Amino acid sequence: MSVRRFLAHGLELSRKALRLVSPAARARTQAGAAFVRPWAQQPLQAGLPARYRYFRLSLGGLATQLQRRASRQLHGPGGALLAFGLGLGFIEQQVEEVRTSIAACEEIQTLFKRKKIKYENAIPSCTSGYRFEDYMVGYNIGKGCNAAVYKAFIPEVSTPKASDTITTEEKTEEVNRQGKSAAIVQYDSGEDPELRKNMLIAQENPSLSFVILKKETLFDSLSACEGDTSNPLTASVEDSSYPLPAFEKDTNYHLRAPAGDTSYPLALKMLWNINAGSSSDAILASMVKELVPTIPNALTGEFGGIKGKKIKPHPNIIQIVRAFVDNVPLLPGAWLEYPDVLPTRLNPHGLGHSRTLFLVMKSYPCTLQQYLQVCIPNKQCATVMILQLLEGVDHLVQHGIAHRDLKSDNILVEFDSGGCPRLVITDFGCCLAEESLGLKLPFTSNEVNRGGNICLMAPEISAAIPGPRVTIDYSKSDAWSVGTLAYEILGLRNPFYGCGVDYLESRNYQEDKLPPLPGSIHRDVRLVVKLLLCRDPKRRLSARVAADMLHLHLWGPELLASSQITVENVFSWLRYQTLLTLLQVSMSQKLPVETELKRSFLANLNFEELKLGLDLLLHGKT
Template sequence: MSVRQAIHRGLELGRSVFQLGLLKSGGRVAAKLRADRFRVGPSVRTVQPQAFLPSRYRYYRTSLRGLAAQLQAAGVRRWYGGGSPRNRAVLLAFGLGIGLIEQQLEDDRKSAATCQEIQDVFRKKKFTTPLKPFTSGYNLDDYLIGNQIGKGSNAAVYEAAARFAPPKQNNTNCSIVQLEEDTEEGNSTRSLTCCSLRNFPLAIKMMWNFGAGSSNEDILKSMSHELVPAGPLALKQENEQITLDGHFGVLPKRVSAHPNVIRVYRAFTADVPLLPGAQEEYPDVLPARLNPDGLGNNRTLFLVMKNYPCTLRQYLEVSTPTRRHASLMMLQLLEGVDHLCRQGIAHRDLKSDNVLVEFDSDGCPRLVITDFGCCLAQRDSSLELPFNSIWVNRGGNASLMAPEVATAIPGCGMVIDYCKADAWAVGTISFEIFGQNNPFYRPVGLESRNYQEKQLPPLPSSVPADVQLVIRFLLRRNPNKRPSARVAANMLHLSLWGRRALANQDSAGMKKLADWLLCQSAVVLLKGCSGPKGNTVEAELQRSFLSNLDLEDLRTAVGFLLYGRAHHQACILSA
């Protein structure tokens, strides 16, 4: 073996032995020798372990540099003191290899510190709603109610305006968003203009009350999960003091404001009114005073929110987003789901009907997750639901129920983990966003409980390769092999804005990526100070990405991307 080969072998040996954790005892001896040799008094300073390394490596955080120095010194001494050239070269290279590992760890420490600093800067910039804060509006009489704009299985939604804050009239021209709706009687066209939204900037959701009683306390207890996206002033002060014993906790969990999650501005109870279309659309849920055959109670819960032009399903029926807009739409859903998961909330009914759409100044669709009637929001922020009986509610929309939820079997001590269930649903909705039928709806009609990943239909060739990778990863049956919403979002962020940073990148080296993050942070901060461009969907997404930076999440996202690209390239070569 030549000296060059020996050095190369020593370098590889140093790395592999360290990674296998076999140097622990040797490291302890070396550290003890070093301490005994250089100790001249009581230690004044103790090096603290770094939090970014797993606990099994905590010893190397303090002793690795010294161990590398010991081995290199021993190699030099043997080089001049005798011994075979091969052994001397291997020992010296072994020490050099460990030194290189220490350098890599130092780069990781710097990258982790960079991520933390960027995160701190952007987390200080809280998202604020574009609507002015309400000063009143806790009664139904405070609102002018217009036409019905939506109806689901447990509520009807109407356009509305606040009487205490009449909208300003503006004679400027407005762009038109047309939504074609097929009815049983024939085709009808409903046009929502920005003028219409200005006249009715709010939406009121009237819940259907069958068995909650008619008292404030009973209604709020029964429907507390609807208050998850409620703002801090949504309820009257006296109602905030009511112990709200909802389905999943003593107090209703509240999610903080986010650009991709609906915000409830007011929540109050009132007598059920006879609104337009009530007798035709939902006669059975009306109280007996409005319909003798009705089964509903006299009072119910009303939620006041912002009025949006359409749902995602309605938008996709009449529009085809560009490739970039479609990628940004998918990314917004992942950001919204990640925001919910971080606060211990699982939506459990994610579908295109429960996503609202508006448009930014550049015409890009802004997506907002709504309808939290089936959500899981437990007190302990856990996304695990005890599943000891078939009567436990798994959530809504069985067609888009993640495999681990659909195949769960009730039993003593069994739980359903929802931490990646909504991310799986985003993968299915992505087919709709990119112009395909949802594979879990007819005509394809796959079932989440027994589908095979190879049965998923191919995406159009126009869909970017990295986006296709993310969708395929999200639809993996095994949640342990599926990325979280945060990691999947990071993959799309890196694909959209960090391609150069990913060039020649491996899953271990993050220094180049950290440099790119610093440049990206400066660009986003400058955009935020430059006027309207700082309020676009892309700017919001970039701020969200930077406010949630985590070194391990980034490394995992890079690993998924590199693995997916390598696997795709291998498939092409084999074909």
């Protein structure tokens, strides 16, 4: 008997045996049976599902085990043939079950990927917002190592409330009528002369239209809110599951606007240009990483389309709605905050060039760092916040991009209708986003830029030693950074910041020295954080698997509590989540954070990754 006929005969015997123990298998092995989709009937359930993991070693080992246990009464070639055939039958049945599960997950993915995510705060007019003169610029809301960010709006799109703002011309007329100083805005006594110089120069430049927030307006709103517990801006932390941030004193000469201020829906980011020259092409080539999260048509006109890698919109990734190159203006606070990077026409001792890149995006109330300074989210809220970061990082990995500078002040926060924080990853100036490299960077010398914040740099990055054929893999580096930020979100000190006995360095820390998370935090969350902070990237969770584990923890507690988890009840749970999420998406145009997360989970559903996350939750140790 040939080997082929021997295997075929054994496989036929196994199918006959499986028909006796499994009705589902009987339906599968009928001649000409069509592919059964999980939406049409329950997923396949094998006759002996508990033994799959035991028999998965190898085909030969499977036949040996079956011969020893199930066919012990048969001796000679018949027993070996039956055992071998049963092994092939079980493997065939398992492979068919996996195929069915993969097909079901792909069908769910397709269902949710059909619905495109709309661009938020897109500027309606296709010709507006491509010049600095199109914007009314307000107060400074942030300053980093390479840019300053200002509140802004386009007059033809949205006009600020007259009661909340005053123009420079109106203020000047009022001051002149009263016979006071010629400064645009009057400040407290002891005003810095450089600040007065700044404002006088701004007054002489008619092309700049600054809108300065009145002090009185903000103080009045604070007084009106004082003692009103129904106002979300003044409610105590204990009264809300998702507390809103309090007002914060600006480092400049005025207070920041309330979180609900809609007069300035946009944020204008002016990058500092020291080395790129004044050519538009040179500026775009030097700052192309900043353009990664731009929407289509964000940069048009003389520059055409934007070059470089781009990503599709995602709820947890910033969207740049306009980008343009223009002359560097003298904005409020420039002489105090960043005089050295101004061009020589504005500051004779400045090092900057006369033109630079401007980015326009949605304005957010605060950064994650500012939010965590004023409140500690509850355990449910903290888990949702960590999950959002993982979803954002997974979206970047899918597009072959590594952020490389994740930290709390590079994450923006806004709030949905229920007060739940929505986290958005921003500032892509240090990202790795080259088509030719993907997520692996050749590390031939120390001159190669490894990324941004060294404190939150993954151990395989910070400890890498350059060499002729050395490459750094960034596929799980941002996931490690999310693990460190989880400490801050959960109300603890980030162990990789600071100094002293408790301070850890990513290049040489030991995992058993990581500060333990409190027992009040759920075991599943502690397990995810622990696996994200594994030193070895091979043992570390990917952002996708970690996100799936938190999704199962948040939305599937009944599934995890089941005495026996089968493929059938997993897909029953998935069907329920699919129908519920589709209903929620169809009922609302602006989705709550939790619905957005469920949609991201179902749009990226992968059977193998979901199964791995489920196994870790059921059998992993904290």
